[in-house]
Amino acid sequence: HNNTFDYPIHPAEMDWGTHYPAIENPKPTVLDIGCGFGGLTIALATLLPKHLILGLEIRAKVTEYVRLRILAHRKENPGKYENASVLRSNTMKLMPHFFEKGSLEKIFFCFPDPHFKKKNHPRRIISDRLLSEYAYFLKPGQGKLYCITDVEDLHNWHVKHCRAHPLFRELSKDEMDKDSCVKAMYSETEEGKKVERAGTNKYYAVFERIESGTED
Numbered sequence: 001h002n003n004t005f006d007y008p009i010h011p012a013e014m015d016w017g018t019h020y021p022a023i024e025n026p027k028p029t030v031l032d033i034g035c036g037f038g039g040l041t042i043a044l045a046t047l048l049p050k051h052l053i054l055g056l057e058i059r060a061k062v063t064e065y066v067r068l069r070i071l072a073h074r075k076e077n078p079g080k081y082e083n084a085s086v087l088r089s090n091t092m093k094l095m096p097h098f099f100e101k102g103s104l105e106k107i108f109f110c111f112p113d114p115h116f117k118k119k120n121h122p123r124r125i126i127s128d129r130l131l132s133e134y135a136y137f138l139k140p141g142q143g144k145l146y147c148i149t150d151v152e153d154l155h156n157w158h159v160k161h162c163r164a165h166p167l168f169r170e171l172s173k174d175e176m177d178k179d180s181c182v183k184a185m186y187s188e189t190e191e192g193k194k195v196e197r198a199g200t201n202k203y204y205a206v207f208e209r210i211e212s213g214t215e216d
């Protein structure tokens with residue numbers, strides 16, 4: 001059914017085994033939120049072989065496409081891509097059902113829907129409320145939030161809200177340059193490739209979940 005989502009009551013009840021059958025006691029640590037056709041999810045699987053990558057996508061058909069794409073990669077490359085999977089979900093509502101506090105290393109937001117009109121800004125996937133959720137899931141002193149968009153106004157929104165949030169610190173240009181995940185998010189998503197062909201700008205930023213504020 002298209003408008004219902006399966007989700008566990010509590011993250012401890014989530015069966016990740018079906019997502020990562022080759023891995024013992026699997027739990028995703030890297031999320032590609034709104035993964036679309038999965039280019040980044042798949043690229044991260046080989047870039048971060050020790051992490052479990054999960055693409056999250058709200059559209060059923062697109063999710064199924066990515067699922068089959070990952071299965072094909074596994075088949076063609078035995079032993080590889082076992083650490084990548086995809087899940088259909090509405091991340092704006094359901095993340096607390098899937099992920100535990102401090103369990104995530106990286107969360108990617110690549111070319112999210114811009115929701116241009118002011119009255120639709122509450123639908124944006126980065127907001128004060130959701131940033132507090134993302135901070136809760138990310139490992140203090142380590143976890144990172146990545147965002148990229150071709151919409152300058154949306155980038156300014158991302159940066160403004162992340163900078164204002166007490167639990168995030170912005171990475172310097174130097175720090176971003178050293179991070180191979182930045183290159184991947186810049187070039188590996190389908191939307192990013194489209195922007196590349198159009199020859200327009202991509203704006204991005206990375207924020208670290210700071211150490212303090214870990215108390216409940």
Ligand code: SAM
Nearest residue numbers: 034035036057058090091092110111189190191
């Ligand atoms: N990240 C991909 C890329 O860069 O190629 C896709 C970008 S596309 C413009 C935005 C994606 O976010 C769409 O595939 C859309 O279905 C998905 N999406 C929108 N709202 C979502 C939500 N609440 N939860 C999960 N995915 C969502």
